[in-house]
Amino acid sequence: MSFVRKALLMVALLLMEVGTARGIVYIEVDSPQLRLYKLAFPRVVATGPPERETAEGIDGLLSRDLEIAHLFELLPREELPQRGFFLTPQQVDYGAWRDTGAEFLLSVGYELRGSTLVLAFHLYDCAQGRPIGGRRYRSLRTAWQEMVHRLMDDLLEMLTGRQGFFTSRIAFVKTASRGLKEIHLIDPDGGRRTPLIRNGSINISPAWSPDGRKLLFTCFRRRNPDLYAVDLSNGRVKILSSRPGPNAAGAWSPDGRWIALMMRGRSGTDLFLLPARGGKPQRLTDTPESETSPTWSPDGRRIAYVSDRTGSPQIYVMDLRTRRSKRITFIGGYNCSPAWSPRGEWIAFSGRWEGRFRIFLVRPDGSDLRVITSGIGNHESPSWAPDGRHIVFSSDARGNYDLYITTVEGAGPWRITSTKQDETEPAWSPLLSR
């Protein structure tokens, strides 16, 4: 008996020793610092004959976009080593870059060949001392902003796994003279402003189709607010709904088959679903009060909207299958302009708080309410960037309405328009096919 026991003990000891020889101690590391990446971005350099204006344009726009991306803390340029070179992987002195505290190094070079511009970048991991990737873009010199945006989108994809939003566009309403309203497009960093709908009438509430090829808007051209869609590839405009009374606040469903909109009901306005290819609209709400501003959940099963059925405008969420609605905002006497985030976890809206409109976030079930903007002026009409992290809104903080960008944490805000006219009702496009 005791022999068996001894033998067993021996075996156990042997096993234990094998175990300790093979297995190692594991320790848990938690609570990282939540902060931006430290990025070294030395001045853009010419790889051919230098051209000051081009270099400064690219450099300025890239710096601004890197800031708006809100992923980087840019290190002061005076302290950077190896200045004035477009660094290829063989040339990088990682030790020197690591000493500056940089986690990443972005080296950008350009070359002008007649009317052609070549833009290239290399991204390095300074901490580990290895290249991450790089790319080269070639286009007409006049398309330099687009090239910078491509670069930004690729850079962000390399570092976050998700394409950036700099090649997307923002549609907005610009107030022109005599109370006319036009629809314009702008880059997320405020560049390349182009008019889209300018017809001597009032054009409002722009909304993108899910593929980014069409834009809905409401126009008073025929003396009634009718719903139109413009094809962005050829500029052709088509009328979609022209019932007497408003045909406004259109919102395209994520599958592209339906358009939710506000029309005149029996009394006040109600929400309807219009087949995108034409047909009879379905009624969604039937109340004596007014419903407006529908926004789709990304799975297309629910709609958030505004109703004043309790006496003040509040946000509701409707399940489209059961047609049942649930109120989700209870604080504040005026909550409007809901916008469902692209990943579905938030509904942004504009709410009046202490006499001013602020941008709020709330979960679709009404929990976790938070305010993300502060300071002077009103903050209105939020619209989500395709990354689900940035939000564009309009604000009269500087007298007239301008567009600003912030993030879900309330970073920035970065002002992207600065004209004397009002810019309102921004609508951020989805990622546009390249």
Added chain:
Amino acid sequence: MDPGLKEFMRKPLVKAMALSAAFHLAILLAVEGQQLLKPPKEVILQVSLVPTPPPKLKKRTVKRKAKKRTSKKATAKKSRPRRKRVAVAKLRKKIREDPEQRRLRAIKEIEKRVKEREERVQKGVLDIYLAQLRERIRAFWAIPDVLLKEGVKAVIRVKIDGQGRLLLAKVEESSGDPNFDRSVLQALYKAEPFPPPPGGKPMEVGLVFRP
């Protein structure tokens, strides 16, 4: 059978029985008497000399006493010869062991205890080292909010040399997000050099990164 022969047979048997009884009694006295007469100090000394730990021995004596009180013939018979053997062995040992040997044994015992304590101290030192290592790496681990996801985790195995330099960092279990993995590896490279491992010996540690 012849009665004379019977008597002849009987006589040595009686003698033998008497002798055996006397011998048993002597051994019993030697065993029990030794235990009864020994001062407690000696007991401890004796205990430390045999490999069994003291609390167990105490238990055993208690058991033996209890057994005795409720003793039944069967158990008594069974345990007697073994006890006898043990007692004889002990006696022989005591006779053979001179004070010099006993001292050597005591020294050995002390050495063993010192070694045990050192091992305990070493384990403490290792724990402290691991805590320092964790703090150092944590201080250098930074990620932007974009990379924070529910339940994300990466396991990295590192080899550290005697001076605290990073010899190897291997992703044992990826988080599935190359960017999260990179943030973790960057933390290791930034945290280098680490505090030198205890005793200046190279070591291998597994690090479980969970934000």
